[in-house]
Amino acid sequence: MANIYDVAREADVSIATVSYVINGKHNLNPETVEKVARAVEKLNYKPNRVARSLALNATNLIGVVVSDISNPFFSPIVRGIEDAAGRKGYIVVVGNSDEDWEKAGKYLDTLINHRVDGIILSPTSSFEKLENKLGGLDKPIVLINRSSTSFKCDTVESDNMLGAEMAVKHLLEMGHTRICAFSGPLSVSTHLKRIEGYRAAMAEWSVPIRDEYIVTSPRHNDMEFIRKSVTGLMTGNKRPTAIFAGSGKIALNVLKSVNEMNLRVPEEVSIISFDETEWASLINPPLTTVGQKTYKMGQTAAQILLERIDHGTTGNKIRNIRLVPELNIRSSVRALLS
């Protein structure tokens, strides 16, 4: 593969000149530009970005760490990042943490070795264990999806509390009061915020909160746990009329459990879910959801990161952006005329 020396020889100029015409700088004689262009064309010269990166101390690479790229929640985020980054000439390298901070840490080391210009990271639980590593970094970082209380840096997330409030208020407005919330582990800030939103909405409507109506999975995606909880709650005598599912995955499991019990939605139980999914509008009945702006989240995170990369990591104050979710009213919530 031809290098800059080959081009220089072909065009009968110095490598400096080649470099200058390729980067479009300096005062160049138009004839020289033409000569070099011809040589580039003839030799099919592709400037070596790794040499350039070494010289410039900038790779035009941005690193992304998500829990799982095959999760339909994360993939639009990555797409948003890629689009925003691509427009500015950056390429995106992606890794999966599987919610495992050690795995995330290893991947971060690799990214650092590769000298990515910046990192977008979706914090896992035990995220604080990575904070030293990130703190000592001279490259900008932006957090997505979840925030960290201890580590201060730009963050783009959904307004989870508001989203939950929107969902629960919708149920309240439809006449429900016996509203049950299914949540993932509260060690995860998103879930915690959603439960806070649930509480806030209930409080605002002065509806007493029963502890047994707040069910918290100890782990993500624990189908067994959810099945048991749904069965327990829906066979009791004071059974809820509505369920707020704290995530798309939880909604899926709740739905399956409810189907297994042959309970009709929304006649016997109304369901509203956090997270908009591809199938929400497809199932029967179409599922009412509070959707997160995932693409926007990625896009915004990338924009902020690129600003930092351009203007140095020091300036400005730290930004914490909360995207407002949107309520998609469909047919899984029925009006309760009490």
Added chain:
Amino acid sequence: MANIYDVAREADVSIATVSYVINGKHNLNPETVEKVARAVEKLNYKPNRVARSLALNATNLIGVVVSDISNPFFSPIVRGIEDAAGRKGYIVVVGNSDEDWEKAGKYLDTLINHRVDGIILSPTSSFEKLENKLGGLDKPIVLINRSSTSFKCDTVESDNMLGAEMAVKHLLEMGHTRICAFSGPLSVSTHLKRIEGYRAAMAEWSVPIRDEYIVTSPRHNDMEFIRKSVTGLMTGNKRPTAIFAGSGKIALNVLKSVNEMNLRVPEEVSIISFDETEWASLINPPLTTVGQKTYKMGQTAAQILLERIDHGTTGNKIRNIRLVPELNIRSSVRALLS
């Protein structure tokens, strides 16, 4: 950020020695190793991969081009790639082509400039226009999802013809003969193969093929076209008893159209779909599908690519792997007792 000179100075050795201990080569005095290790630790030294890449002419980067990472079909593929690549110390950079060969071409140029060690590419239509660019490359390439007749290189795809045969035979076995096939543009090899499979299955069962039962969208995801076609077919007098949807997206649109017409599935029309989706088992009735092994596809592609990277791009013969799809029988196909 400390470099190899800093470490050498701190450990009071030459940079060559530092390099040797970091890469674990050569005859090293254990004491020296220890000394260097301490210096590395103390200075929090992170070897600069870009300098290493330049010296070694190998970046440990692999480039991936898919139509759309946020498409649930592609994201597990990318995950499979990432997992296989990560195990061997490679990182993955991903770009989206949006089925646009020019966009794919631009991204390929970027990848080449960055000197990725290999490329995994999902061909778009008009893929042949990229063949020069790819042909002149001295880096290995593997194609996924779709193959190219003209460009010869390793390919990992689903056995689309077989998958369609499996689907259509299932319908035939259930007693259907008036089977309609909905397909994407036949310029795309996957769709072409699936229609071939449809024809083969029909032929094998000696069921005459009616041309009007093969409906081909001119574009991907043309909801209007599908709605019209479904309406047309299902209001005629010789209406089909079953529909084979040539992709998950098509199934989604067919399903919506069928719902709009208030046709009951499977009582009035049976449906089977290519592609397994997250929602297939969730909808009512649960959708019978022929699922592709997407994760495996990515993983296999990466393994083949890495082999080529290790053993040089020249050796061996070209491999063309066809993954066998799997039939997921659910409830959207009813037995027709004629």
Added chain:
DNA sequence: AAAATATTTTTAAGCGCTTAAATCAGATAG
């Protein structure tokens, strides 16, 4: 026409690594 100035191109050092070849210090042999 020489000096001063403006324009264009080149020289050369540096970015942080790898590695073949050279060097050096000990150990062993003659």
Added chain:
DNA sequence: CTATCTGATTTAAGCGCTTAAAAATATTTT
């Protein structure tokens, strides 16, 4: 005691670019 060999470390060149500073050339000015 010197020559030879072995093992450990260093020297130095090279990977392909960028860019400040120097040099060369062209254009104005006096």
